[in-house]
Amino acid sequence: MKITIVGTGYVGLVTGTCFAEVGIDVTCVDIDINKIENLKKGISPIYEPGLDEMIERNVKKGKLKFSTDLSQCLDDTEVVFSAVGTPPDDDGSADLKYVLDVARTVGKHIKNHILIVTKSTVPVGTAKRVRDAIQEEIEKRGVNIDFDVASNPEFLKEGDAINDFLKPDRIVVGVESAKAEDIMKRLYKPFTLNGHPVIFMDVPSAEMTKYAANSMLATKISFMNDIANLCEIMGADVNMVRKGIGSDSRIGHKFIYPGIGYGGSCFPKDVKALIKTADQNGYTMRVLKAVEEVNDDQKSVLFTKLYNHYKGDLKGKTIAIWGLSFKPQTDDMREAPSLVLINKLLTEGCKVKAYDPVAMHEAQIKLGDKIEYSKDPYDALNDADALLLVTEWTEFRFPSWDVVKKLLKQPVVIDGRNIFDLNELKKEGFIYYCIGVDTSK
Ligand SMILES: NC(=O)c1ccc[n+]([C@@H]2O[C@H](COP(=O)([O-])OP(=O)(O)OC[C@H]3O[C@@H](n4cnc5c(N)ncnc54)[C@H](O)[C@@H]3O)[C@@H](O)[C@H]2O)c1
Known part of the structure; x- marks a missing residue:
């Protein structure tokens, strides 16, 4: 099976390398020429434990290739994963320009059926915009080519990304056709042999699942920081309180460590984007607004x-x-x-x-x-x-x-x-x- 991963950052590079590791032929594409030239020389753009060795191994085997030209990969690929960045726009919403650029390039050059899978974190409704952008470009060419879109949000954690990808708790896939479901089942089979489920659902639910997951984790962190600040005032020890509540299996020990606020490329932007999506659709995410406020102060x-x-x-x-x-x-x-x-x-x-x-x-x-x-x-x-x-x-x-x-x-x-x-x-x-x-x- 041949697949193409577009966007060779934390998500794209790990995804591509792990698919290559299980025997799939992968080409990782990026518009950053420097990144691709370095990767061809074996220099990884990111620090991720275990990744460099895995890249080297799969490049040597010919399973993992790098390119700056997506159009050239399309003749010979069954699936295109889009793992480009979705940074916050000025108003906090997810900027989809990179995602839609990829869609338009696919539409301009697609010749045979391809499944286009969005792995980037994107708001509900993006798959439809991706589909429309591809279709528009195909129509401009005056041709008729069948394609599918799917949503496959990524849940890996930086720092433990390879483990998360190879042994995921779950894989979430939003599909619109039996054909797309079948391709995704085949692709993920090596990662699910030991019982980790692929959860198939409709595309909007898959898109929402990613935001809901990150927002829930951010909420746990801000909640605990709020409790910590009160502990300090009231003479309680948050370390004890954390152990006390974490032992409750309904709460659990993870993500309840007090600290200096969440950061990184995902939680801040995803919380913001979900608040914005809700605002744009006439709903107020009151809990998440408080989560953000606590985090900014922390x-x-x-x-x-x-x-x-x-x-x-x-x-x-x-x-x-x-x-x-x-x-x-x-x-x-x-x-x-x-x-x-x-x-x-x-x-x-x-x-x-x-x-x-x-x-x-x-x-x-x-x-x-x-x-x-x-x-x-x-x-x-x-x-x-x-x-x-x-x-x-x-x-x-x-x-x-x-x-x-x-x-x-x-x-x-x-x-x-x-x-x-x-x-x-x-x-x-x-x-x-x-x-x-x-x-x-
Ligand atoms: N970093 C994480 O831990 C993580 C985890 C889960 C999901 N995500 C989501 O995955 C997406 C990617 O995140 P990341 O951290 O890997 O981003 P990143 O910034 O590390 O990488 C994105 C890459 O896409 C490339 N790119 C942009 N436009 C392109 C185009 N038209 N063609 C080819 N390449 C292009 C950029 O040059 C860059 O190398 C985001 O939506 C993010 O929210 C990230």
Whole structure:
């Protein structure tokens, strides 16, 4: 079976590589010439554990190819997956220009039946717009070619994307015809042999499922952050509360960790887009509006703790930051809470020294020379007035506290992920703050 994946980013590259891994002939297409030239040389544009080795293996086997020209792939492909970006437009709605560009290119060059599957996260109704755009281009050519559209939203997590793709909890597919359902069943068979279901449904429901899933997860995070902030005021310990409620199987332990707000390329934009879709259709997503409001405030929580500690006198202070990516195991800096924090620190006249195991390059693209990039975690601490833990990379979990104390000018640690032990830090002589616990007691 031959398939084409359009958009070679986090989703497209992982999707293409995993399909190649199970023996499908895959061509990954991108308009970014640099990206494709690098991939042909074996250089991956993203950090994703296990991906580089898998790309290399499948390129060698001839199962995985790269191209910048979608039109040339269409003669010889059964399925086209569209995994291009859907960034937020100025008003918060999903910008569909890349998705519709792909559709028009397909319409201009399609010769035989193809199933066009949208993997990007897109609002309800997009499959119809994709169908119309393809049909319009076919009609302009004065030909009659049969094609199908389908929706197959992606649920992979950056940092564990390969595992998620190869062993998905579920695969959601929206189809309009038995032919499309049959093709999708064949394609996903290798991933469902051990019982993971493919859930077939109508296309609008599949499109909505992705937004509902991300919005539910974002809601859990904001809810827990709200509870954490109240715990701190009321003298309760959110770490205990989290364990207490997570043990209830109706609630579960996942996505109820308090922190510094959600970021990344999906939750912020998908929550915004769903709010916008509802507004445009005469409905108000009251819960999601609150989720967003809590999240916006939570991104400032570390800054506020530091500001209060130094009674507003931050000018000239040096602040060490551990972790820049929006979560561990990824170099993705899109909507990372670290960016909000750093901008606030810079506005107050602080000097920022930061270290991240993999996101330094991406951070440099976003922040340039506004901050100092340290060569390791300890290097960031030299003469710093506080250490702020932003991303919970495993390598930050057990630092040598005596070394940390020697290097810091002031023994102040502010933990945005509650990974350090309050009693240990106090015993070591640190002033320690975390989320959802009054550490002054
Ligand atoms: N990143 C995630 O964790 C994740 C998870 C699930 C779903 N999604 C969704 O998947 C989609 C893609 O996300 P991503 O993070 O992979 O994006 P990305 O920005 O990493 O990659 C998108 C790629 O599409 C390419 N592109 C744009 N227009 C093109 C065109 N006309 N032809 C060929 N290539 C084109 C870009 O050059 C870019 O390389 C988005 O809708 C996103 O919401 C992302």
